[in-house]
Amino acid sequence: MISSISESTDLAAVLNAEPATAEDAAETPRDWLEGIWVGGTNYPLDAEATTETLAVLADGTAAAVWSPKGQFCKGDHRTGVQFEAAHWCVADVDSWTWGSDIRGVTRDWRTVRVWDANGYSQTDQYPTLEEAQAAFKREVEEIRVSSAPQADASTVRDLLAQDDDTTLAVSLEMGSPSFSMWGGELPEGWQAVVSREDVAAELGEKPTDAEVASYLPELQELVDSASQSL
Incomplete structure (x- = not known):
């Protein structure tokens, strides 16, 4: 049971819930721009980025994309029988770890988090997906360079x-x-x-x-x- 939407897997799970009515089943994310209610909280959608097959939270913390039947998606749950079912899955995520979970970087749509095993965690939101993707690569490179000697x-x-x-x-x-x-x-x-x-x-x-x-x-x-x- 999803009580809040904190990441794309949560959003996908909410969208994959069984529609209450036939009218609900016919709707797309464009019909929900004012927000999706979960656990008493309203989560508005990004009016510019959201389409009929892509739902993006306005704050950039989560995005889910419609994956047609028989098509692999970015969700690692898509195996076996589930592969045959059309459903919503995470839209665009990245993850990189240095060492045995010593430090790393994750990106969920426009949200980038840098962390280490000592409890450090810094999360930043970026105005566009492209900027978040670039920031992810930049943070990975910074950790990589500082964590291993550079060969010349x-x-x-x-x-x-x-x-x-x-x-x-x-x-x-x-x-x-x-x-x-x-x-x-x-x-x-x-x-x-x-x-x-x-x-x-x-x-x-x-x-x-x-x-x-x-x-x-x-x-x-x-x-x-x-x-x-x-």
Whole structure:
């Protein structure tokens, strides 16, 4: 039983409720612009964004879209028999987590929340969906950059200058994820990023600046993955 609408899953659940009359069943969100009553609270709809198949709360905290029969939607409940039924589901959401639920960012339509495991939580509303999407990406990038060391050309050059048994690793020795070059077996708690052998096999012993630059995105993904495992 939904007692309030705080997110898109709540809105979708309300819209999926069995219509009380045939007249109710024939209505669309455009008929409810003045608001949807739930638990004694009225939730007005966004008159500009709402259509016959899209319901958007005026404050941007939730949006639900009509998903036709047989079409997958963004709701993770859409499996098996439910896949065959037309229904309302969340319209546009995003979620990203760094590490084992250490910190992350969520977006529900125009609402973006940044949180961490220490109880920090900041929620912001944006005037448009596009601005919220851009803010989500910006917050993700800010956390990603601050949570893992950033690989550059010198990282690759330094690794190739080491002995053959060297591994590029990340550790928390300095209090936050940082690079270390280590020969032999890694100390406990360190995470391997990539071996010198693998980098040399992919780039050669003396790669050009262009070859190193093209390899950096792949290397950064390895760094991010290793840092999240610390």
